[in-house]
Amino acid sequence: MNRALPDVQLRVPIDEDAFAWHRVFADPEVMEFHGGRAAELSVYEELTARQRRHDAELGFCLWTMVGSDGEVLGFTGAQPWPKDWGPTGEIEIGWRLGRAHWGKGYATAAGLATLDRVRAAGVSQIVAMVRADNERSIAVTRRLGMELAERFPHPTLGQPAHCYRLAL
Numbered sequence: 001m002n003r004a005l006p007d008v009q010l011r012v013p014i015d016e017d018a019f020a021w022h023r024v025f026a027d028p029e030v031m032e033f034h035g036g037r038a039a040e041l042s043v044y045e046e047l048t049a050r051q052r053r054h055d056a057e058l059g060f061c062l063w064t065m066v067g068s069d070g071e072v073l074g075f076t077g078a079q080p081w082p083k084d085w086g087p088t089g090e091i092e093i094g095w096r097l098g099r100a101h102w103g104k105g106y107a108t109a110a111g112l113a114t115l116d117r118v119r120a121a122g123v124s125q126i127v128a129m130v131r132a133d134n135e136r137s138i139a140v141t142r143r144l145g146m147e148l149a150e151r152f153p154h155p156t157l158g159q160p161a162h163c164y165r166l167a168l
């Protein structure tokens with residue numbers, strides 16, 4: 001990809017970002033691989049508060065992505081893998097953008113910035129957990145140089161979750 005990546009700022013989620021994430025992600029297309037429908041505001045209140053704790057304790061988290069005009073685009077960043085199955089104990093990179101912001105290189109730009117920040121925080125390996133049919137997300141892992149390393153049985157879906165890895 002030779003085009004210049006777009007500018008995107010990454011900030012530790014502020015209180016108001018719970019509302020922004022709730023609004024930007026309230027779209028069945030965005031939520032296709034996350035239950036298929038909009039999540040309650042309380043989900044984002046808990047998620048953003050947890051990210052502030054991660055930032056304080058680890059120096060990284062899922063950051064709010066802010067475009068050049070100050071608009072919230074979504075989140076990208078890293079956190080400890082939060083489930084009791086899969087790559088427990090590892091650091092997961094993740095991304096989710098509002099539908100209007102797909103196809104512009106924002107996830108790749110924010111993903112590359114995340115790799116730099118997480119490496120600087122002393123993390124030596126990162127994983128991305130992606131469903132096999134989430135082609136757009138798999139394309140992001142490819143752009144970041146990640147490789148399919150493992151398949152974990154998913155506890156509720158009838159298909160494995162694919163684990164992409166990258167040594168930092």
Ligand SMILES: CC(C)(COP(=O)(O)OP(=O)(O)OC[C@H]1O[C@@H](n2cnc3c(N)ncnc32)[C@H](O)[C@@H]1OP(=O)(O)O)[C@@H](O)C(=O)NCCC(=O)NCCS
Nearest residue numbers: 003004005030095096097102103104105106107108136137
């Ligand atoms: C997964 C997701 C973040 C990918 O977003 P994306 O915009 O496709 O990813 P990128 O930021 O890497 O953008 C790449 C696209 O931007 C295009 N692009 C346009 N301008 C560009 C530029 N200046 N630089 C780079 N790419 C650019 C690329 O050609 C590519 O388009 P294509 O997919 O049509 O080939 C997004 O689809 C999403 O939020 N999905 C819902 C949530 C989700 O599933 N999250 C992942 C769970 S594992």
